Amino acid sequence: MIYTVGGIKGGSGKTTIATNLAVYLVHQGRDVILIDADDQESATDFTSFRHQTLSGELGYTAVKVTGRELNANVARLATKCDDIVIDTGGRDTVSQRSALTISHVYLVPFAPRSLDIWTLRKVENLITEVMPFNPNLVCLTFINKADARGNYKEETADLLRESTAVKFIDNPIGNRISFANAAASGLGVIEIKPVDEKAVAEVTDLYNGIQNAMKISTKKKKSTT
Ligand SMILES: Nc1ncnc2c1ncn2[C@@H]1O[C@H](COP(=O)(O)OP(=O)(O)OP(=O)(O)O)[C@@H](O)[C@H]1O
Ligand SMILES: [Mg+2]
Numbered sequence: 001m002i003y004t005v006g007g008i009k010g011g012s013g014k015t016t017i018a019t020n021l022a023v024y025l026v027h028q029g030r031d032v033i034l035i036d037a038d039d040q041e042s043a044t045d046f047t048s049f050r051h052q053t054l055s056g057e058l059g060y061t062a063v064k065v066t067g068r069e070l071n072a073n074v075a076r077l078a079t080k081c082d083d084i085v086i087d088t089g090g091r092d093t094v095s096q097r098s099a100l101t102i103s104h105v106y107l108v109p110f111a112p113r114s115l116d117i118w119t120l121r122k123v124e125n126l127i128t129e130v131m132p133f134n135p136n137l138v139c140l141t142f143i144n145k146a147d148a149r150g151n152y153k154e155e156t157a158d159l160l161r162e163s164t165a166v167k168f169i170d171n172p173i174g175n176r177i178s179f180a181n182a183a184a185s186g187l188g189v190i191e192i193k194p195v196d197e198k199a200v201a202e203v204t205d206l207y208n209g210i211q212n213a214m215k216i217s218t219k220k221k222k223s224t225t
Contacts, residue, residue, distance in 0.1 A: 001214075002074060002084045004103040008126065009119045010090030013109045013144035015042040016179050018087035020203050021107075022060050023188025030082040032060040037070060037099055038089035050186025070098040078102075092126055100130040105210060106137055108166065109144035109173070112156035124165040138217045139165065140210060143172040171209035173202045 005018040015038070022034040036043035047062040061081070065073045070086075078084055086103065088096040100106055108123055110116050120141075127139050141160045146153045153172065160168040173179075178196035182189045189199040 001105065002078060002086070002103045003105045003107060004086040004088060004096070004099040005107045005109070006088040006096045006099070007108040007110070007119065008090065008092045008122050009116050012090070012111050012116055013173070014090065015046065015087050016183060017107060017109050017144060017173070018043060018085050019046045019183065020179070020188045020190070021207070022085040024190060024203055024207055025083050025085070026059040027190060033077050033081045033084045034060050034062050035074065035084060035086040036062070036064045037066050037086050037095040039066060040089060043087040046183060046186050048186070049184065053185045053187060066095045068094050068098055070095050071102040074099065074102045092122070097126070097130060100137060101133045103134070103137060105214065106139040107210070108139070108141045110141055110156060110160060111145040112143055112147070112152045117156055117159050120159065120163060124163060127165050136221065138214055139167065140169050140213055141166045142169045142206060142209070145175040146172040147175050167213060169209040169213055171202070171206040173206060174198065
């Protein structure tokens, strides 16, 4: 499975989600390649911290690939592993578009803030342009950095739910210090001690939500063919 984590808003949590997903898959016994497709190289930094923390036992293969030919590189890498997770930058880049032509799933985190939600239309337009090249791409939105208080999370969820271009999955990730702390050591939140049970449950639920959405989409495709 090829997962691309993207969107066109900086700081929505793409790298946090991509690295936590990669680590989660590793703990499922999957052979994973984490691709850094962002010139900022945050996923690469994460891997460097991980290298130090785990004395080189990364658990996944880290690769930096950017540019128009990213899809060709990913196609070759996909024959050598179970899953690929691609972390893209916070803009509409050639790398992100190239990644979307070869991915199975497009994951777009949204922080429940107005400036973030305003980028939904742009994400929808991007998807509309990419779909002809990859009609089977499953595009999913979800909330990241949800605050425990306030109703902005619900308002954001309602706006995301309305989209016909992207499917909203109701598996929010909370705004939790453990995500930042884990990342500073190059770890996924499922790996840190003391265990943040809520964060672990959220990552598990998000993973299951993605798998369910994939199953539903495959069933739909079968019934229409
Ligand atoms: N669920 C979360 N809880 C707490 N902090 C978070 C969460 N998600 C992301 N962050 C923090 O928010 C900041 C931005 O996150 P991240 O780097 O993952 O975003 P990004 O979308 O990859 O940014 P960029 O667009 O620059 O690539 C980081 O400091 C990260 O630790
Ligand atoms: Mg990033």
